[in-house]
Amino acid sequence: MYICICNGITEEMLETAAKQSHSEREILNRLGVGNSCGICVIDAIEKLNQKNLAKQNNNEKKS
Ligand code: FES
Numbered sequence: 001m002y003i004c005i006c007n008g009i010t011e012e013m014l015e016t017a018a019k020q021s022h023s024e025r026e027i028l029n030r031l032g033v034g035n036s037c038g039i040c041v042i043d044a045i046e047k048l049n050q051k052n053l054a055k056q057n058n059n060e061k062k063s
Contacts, residue, residue, distance in 0.1 A: 004036075006037055007033065007036060014033070014044060018048060019053075023054060
């Protein structure tokens with residue numbers, strides 16, 4: 001299933017990148033998710049959170 005249509009990024013690619021990255025931002029930047037129309041960013045983050053793929057040691061503070 002495609003996560004980012006503009007860049008042809010699939011859910012599998014997101015999962016693979018998540019294994020090699022430390023934060024949501026790093027995962028998205030690594031793949032280029034959201035660097036065109038940007039409509040996919042929210043869904044990509046939700047997918048990472050649903051599958052608990054992003055590691056917790058990122059520098060972003062969430063409130
Ligand atoms: S769908 Fe991802 S940048 Fe457009």
